[in-house]
Amino acid sequence: xxxxxxxxxxxxxxxxxxxxxxxxxxxxxxxxxxxxxxxxxxxxxxxxxxxxxxxxxxxxxxxxxxxxxxxxxxxxxxxxxxxxxxxxxxxxxxxxxxxxxxxxxxxxxxxxxxxxxxxxxxxxxxxxxxxxxxxxxxxxxxxxxxxxxxxxxxxxxxxxxxxxxxxxxxxxxxxxxxxxxxxxxxxxxxxxxxxxxxxxxxxxxxxxxxxxxxxxxxxxxxxxxxxxxxxxxxxxxxxxxxxxxxxxxxxxxxxxxxxxxxxxxxxxxxxxxxxxxxxxxxxxxxxxxxxxxxxxxxxxxxxxxxxxxxxxxxxxxxxxxxxxxxxxxxxxxxxxxxxxxxxxxxxxxxxxxxxxxxxxxxxx
Amino acid sequence: xxxxxxxxxxxxxxxxxxxxxxxxxxxxxxxxxxxxxxxxxxxxxxxxxxxxxxxxxxxxxxxxxxxxx
Numbered sequence: 526x527x528x529x530x531x532x533x534x535x536x537x538x539x540x541x542x543x544x545x546x547x548x549x550x551x552x553x554x555x556x557x558x559x560x561x562x563x564x565x566x567x568x569x570x571x572x573x574x575x576x577x578x579x580x581x582x583x584x585x586x587x588x589x590x591x592x593x594x595x596x597x598x599x600x601x602x603x604x605x606x607x608x609x610x611x612x613x614x615x616x617x618x619x620x621x622x623x624x625x626x627x628x629x630x631x632x633x634x635x636x637x638x639x640x641x642x643x644x645x646x647x648x649x650x651x652x653x654x655x656x657x658x659x660x661x662x663x664x665x666x667x668x669x670x671x672x673x674x675x676x677x678x679x680x681x682x683x684x685x686x687x688x689x690x691x692x693x694x695x696x697x698x699x700x701x702x703x704x705x706x707x708x709x710x711x712x713x714x715x716x717x718x719x720x721x722x723x724x725x726x727x728x729x730x731x732x733x734x735x736x737x738x739x740x741x742x743x744x745x746x747x748x749x750x751x752x753x754x755x756x757x758x759x760x761x762x763x764x765x766x767x768x769x770x771x772x773x774x775x776x777x778x779x780x781x782x783x784x785x786x787x788x789x790x791x792x793x794x795x796x797x798x799x800x801x802x803x804x805x806x807x808x809x810x811x812x813x814x815x816x817x818x819x820x821x822x823x824x825x826x827x828x829x830x831x832x833x834x835x836x837x838x839x840x841x842x843x844x845x846x847x848x849x850x851x852x853x854x855x856x857x858x859x860x861x862x863x864x865x866x867x868x869x870x871x872x873x874x875x876x877x878x879x880x881x882x883x884x885x886x887x888x889x
Numbered sequence: 890x891x892x893x894x895x896x897x898x899x900x901x902x903x904x905x906x907x908x909x910x911x912x913x914x915x916x917x918x919x920x921x922x923x924x925x926x927x928x929x930x931x932x933x934x935x936x937x938x939x940x941x942x943x944x945x946x947x948x949x950x951x952x953x954x955x956x957x958x
Contacts, residue, residue: 533924533928669900670904675898677895677897680950749925749928758900758929761900762900764933766929766932820898820899836898
């Protein structure tokens with residue numbers, strides 16, 4: 526069987542999950558923060574900081590892993606003739622779903638990918654996050670099965686096919702800024718900021734992060750790997766196709782962590798995590814609901830943006846803005862606990878999602 | 890019965906098909922415009938005991954496929 530046939534078979538998501546399970550602990554070994562070999566929310570937050578959208582000095586870096594995911598998907602989509610510029614399904618709503626997805630994820634301190642990676646590293650706080658994620662997805666399914674729909678996307682006409690290139694081009698620009706790191710702001714700092722201490726200063730070599738995630742992006746594009754779809758499809762259609770991908774991720778990452786001596790079971794003193802179980806849970810309820818209403822996890826949104834999906838691109842830009850908002854409005858958590866205004870951010874987010882869910886329904 | 894899933898994001902194509910099935914039809918014709926949805930819908934229909942009997946590519950690149958028992 527050819528490799529591509531394997532990737533679009535039932536084994537595809539499993540192979541992608543295995544790749545993430547192997548590479549994420551490896552990226553930690555190479556320098557990324559603990560249990561954060563790959564985290565879409567954290568890394569978009571670091572990118573927002575590096576671009577000066579927020580000034581939390583310990584979480585600023587242009588993460589090459591995000592660039593790799595987008596470009597890996599883009600190259601794969603081009604190679605297999607699946608690059609299709611398209612957009613038009615309630616982009617402004619998707620932007621704010623991205624904003625609140627980010628706010629929720631940064632209350633928990635991780636996207637769904639990192640939730641599983643944290644658990645695989647022995648961080649039991651992640652259990653509350655994953656439970657929250659599941660509840661958020663269930664709420665989303667409740668809306669979907671009662672007629673929720675943000676409307677159709679439309680294929681870009683020939684004269685505006687360039688619209689599908691926006692996210693890959695954005696990724697290339699980020700890569701240039703990462704390598705050049707220009708400094709022409711006041712006192713020799715900025716406009717690009719890189720942390721000198723804290724999680725933002727912990728980095729695998731950029732070429733390693735980029736190369737690894739180019740491969741993961743390729744695999745995820747072929748296999749449709751999605752950590753939200755994994756649970757959603759299991760409940761909604763009794764379809765375990767994607768679920769086995771996250772099962773493989775969890776098992777392989779745990780095995781890798783044990784082999785590398787990085788498995789530290791418990792609640793306290795976990796890397797880039799807090800022990801407030803209620804807010805670990807609630808943060809991911811919000812995040813899971815946003816991802817479900819938007820049709821996929823943040824990794825999947827990056828992959829779809831690489832395929833030319835303008836709506837997914839807008840969702841990602843919303844997540845980057847949401848990360849900046851999280852830090853500027855004291856919504857984001859730290860190892861010490863939740864941000865001062867996290868409950869307010871959560872409340873705004875839930876009200877927004879409920880409104881979107883209730884008012885974007887057609888009669889079934 | 891024709892179900893047009895073009896432009897719908899996950900999991901809407903499967904949900905639309907599921908809703909159509911709930912009306913008790915024994916044949917569904919689906920218009921699907923991407924490989925992911927085509928795979929998802931086909932997997933779902935196979936599980937319901939339906940098989941793709943007839944499929945061809947439309948001029949806009951989408952696939953028209955007939956599922957029946």
